[in-house]
Amino acid sequence: MFNLEKIFKPKTMAVIGVSLTNDRHPANVIYNKNHLRYPVKVYPVNPKGGYIHREKVYKSIKEIPDDIDLAIIAVKSDYVPIIMKECIEKGVGGSVVISGGFAEIGKIDLQNKIVKIAEENKFPFIGPNCLGIYNPTFMDSLFLPAERIVTPKPGHVAVISQSGGILIDQMVKFKDEGIGMSIGISIGNKALIKETQLLEYFNNDPQTKVIAFYIEGFEKGEGRKFVEFAQNCKKPIVVLKSGKTEAGSKAVSSHTASIAGDYKVFSEILKQKGIIEAKNDFELISFCEALECYHRRTIKNVGIVTGSGGHGALAVDFCYNYGFSVPEIKEEDKKNIKNNLNPSIKEIASLRNPIDLTGSAVDNDFIVACENIAKLDYIDVIILLLLPYLPGISMDLSVRLSNIAHEYNKPLIAYIPHVDKYQMLMEGFELNNIPVSPSVRGAVLMAKGLAL
Amino acid sequence: MINEIIEKCKSYGWILEPYANEILKNYNIEIPEYIFTDKIENAIQFFKKLNSPVVCKVVSPKILHKSDVGGVIVGIDTEEKLKDSFLKLMKLNGVIGVIIEKMVKGTELIIGGKNDFQFGPVVICGMGGIGVEVYNDTSIRMAPLNVKDAESMLKQLKFYSILKGFRGQKGINIKKLIETLINFSKMLMDLEDYFESIDLNPVICSTDNCYVADARIILLKNN
Structure with a gap:
């Protein structure tokens, strides 16, 4: 029913409610950052008119000579209905209502009023009471100053969050982990556009490969609509839910009601419908990173390549905890590896699985091990515990290993401690679409994310 | 009716x-x-x-x-x-x-229905008797169920090994139980506008059949 294209990929944008005197007003923050840094053409609006930073302020959206794709509405809530009507008269494509002061403070009628206006005119809006939208290749309507927030690189994960704060936090973590974002949306009170419509849109969005949600709760019946649509989506959907614990058990009149607490229902239905649930934010990040690089698949057997026996043993434990096997490498395959290892480790390396190349391994030993494991049809994924402090490893090893993974079409997941010193090694993987985890557990979790 | x-x-x-x-x-x-x-x-x-x-x-x-x-x-x-x-x-x-x-004999289960605020009718299945209260060995799926849903909700239970037959003990008629779950889920969908929660407790399953030995249907307050 609603066309969301212009909201998410606007070429022109009006920011309604800029202040002529207070440059820290949310509308000014949004205007300034887009005006200077993004491809979108942006127009400030304030009924008083005048100028900010030598740019003309329009008295009304209707005065703007250009067609407007997106209107950011950041005026007092009581004025939103009037402003929205003006946007509709102007033929604007849609809006993001930043303004608070609706259902969240009990003004349900006011919220219903703008929903009605929007529905009658097929005018889509996000919010109200939201932080905005971040689309790295078009615009950034988050009302936080550019110098304060951390923006991940353009990529393929859409993040849709019921909490603006969580969205910003995920952006920091995405940046940290080198995960790319196609869009980040704070949906606020989700009065009109709800999770299901967004799922529908991003399922067809060519930039998006993974759709991640932070959900506090669905409205009445909305959960059913969401999962019914999700079960037929072609892209992986990852959901992080808050409110998992129930504050005290209520006195209920039936067994069933006491067993089926809200979270248990939520979690089991997600699983029933093939939606990936992240139990915490670390899982969310790990799953998104892995799924941005690889498709979901059946994973039974993991091959582990390591430079340290302890790391290998830890990884094996995590693998079995998550339901994977770490099968022994066959004799003949071991021979192929052994024959090509450098003489100093040939006799000391353990090739059973984990393949422990020891601290004396050099670049070529990792290449040999990974290449041979990648060929094996009884190994579904390779977990590589590349320890950058080993003296025989050079900084371009990760690029060479990435190429092997792509060559043999075998998912490779790496663990590298995330410190600046090893940045080049990490980037060698990340720039080549190989996920890198900051922990051994995280690397195995990434495999789990592909297999869920 | x-x-x-x-x-x-x-x-x-x-x-x-x-x-x-x-x-x-x-x-x-x-x-x-x-x-x-x-x-x-x-x-x-x-x-x-x-x-x-x-x-x-x-x-x-x-x-x-x-x-x-x-x-x-x-x-x-x-x-x-x-x-x-x-x-x-x-x-x-x-x-x-x-x-x-x-009086029928067999393994006791609980089958329940809840009209969930977010998801509408959902089916609950679990170990009967003290199993439900002490072990909380239960599984939940959104109604209506297909065969795969019903199978997976049974397999998820720790209790499943007992249902199948454990150490020489004969198992129950799983096919009949699956049928019961699916039929029950259809009933929940039809009653969506009326029920708040339903307990079939106990459901008694034997090698040949599954019987509902007690049923409690709680109606929505506004109906």
Whole structure:
């Protein structure tokens, strides 16, 4: 029913409610950052008119000579209905209502009023009471100053969050982990556009490969609509839910009601419908990173390549905890590896699985091990515990290993401690679409994310 | 039929067991042989014809939790005991009759339905008796269920190894249980506008069948 294209990929944008005197007003923050840094053409609006930073302020959206794709509405809530009507008269494509002061403070009628206006005119809006939208290749309507927030690189994960704060936090973590974002949306009170419509849109969005949600709760019946649509989506959907614990058990009149607490229902239905649930934010990040690089698949057997026996043993434990096997490498395959290892480790390396190349391994030993494991049809994924402090490893090893993974079409997941010193090694993987985890557990979790 | 029953019971807030049984039978969910009556002659006649131990359960709009008021008497195997039990139950608050039902043996499960705020009708299945309260060994799926959903919700239970047959013990008729779950889920969808929660507790499953030995349907407050 609603066309969301212009909201998410606007070429022109009006920011309604800029202040002529207070440059820290949310509308000014949004205007300034887009005006200077993004491809979108942006127009400030304030009924008083005048100028900010030598740019003309329009008295009304209707005065703007250009067609407007997106209107950011950041005026007092009581004025939103009037402003929205003006946007509709102007033929604007849609809006993001930043303004608070609706259902969240009990003004349900006011919220219903703008929903009605929007529905009658097929005018889509996000919010109200939201932080905005971040689309790295078009615009950034988050009302936080550019110098304060951390923006991940353009990529393929859409993040849709019921909490603006969580969205910003995920952006920091995405940046940290080198995960790319196609869009980040704070949906606020989700009065009109709800999770299901967004799922529908991003399922067809060519930039998006993974759709991640932070959900506090669905409205009445909305959960059913969401999962019914999700079960037929072609892209992986990852959901992080808050409110998992129930504050005290209520006195209920039936067994069933006491067993089926809200979270248990939520979690089991997600699983029933093939939606990936992240139990915490670390899982969310790990799953998104892995799924941005690889498709979901059946994973039974993991091959582990390591430079340290302890790391290998830890990884094996995590693998079995998550339901994977770490099968022994066959004799003949071991021979192929052994024959090509450098003489100093040939006799000391353990090739059973984990393949422990020891601290004396050099670049070529990792290449040999990974290449041979990648060929094996009884190994579904390779977990590589590349320890950058080993003296025989050079900084371009990760690029060479990435190429092997792509060559043999075998998912490779790496663990590298995330410190600046090893940045080049990490980037060698990340720039080549190989996920890198900051922990051994995280690397195995990434495999789990592909297999869920 | 269902609308009539709901109309009849809505002032109580829940559906009396004989009517709940009617609804279940309408969905091919099996109830052990029973009779609902307020006449002792009928009870005796049923018992004689059945020639097998029975349970007597009070039916009263004022008694939702029957066991709490001594409203369920099990293991009745003589006419004498039947008479005593029947007369005792007929003295309970608000009684309109008694269900005399064949006692069936097997593994006890609980099957439940909840009208969830976010997801609508959902089906719950788990280990019966203390299993549900102590171990919380239960699984949940959104209704309606297909065969795959029903299978996976059973396989998820720790209790599944017992259902299948454990250390020489014979398992239950899993196919019948799956059928029961699927039929129950259809019933939940049809009752979506009326029910708040439903307990089929216990459901007694044996090598050949699954019987609902007690059913409690709680109606939504506004209906």
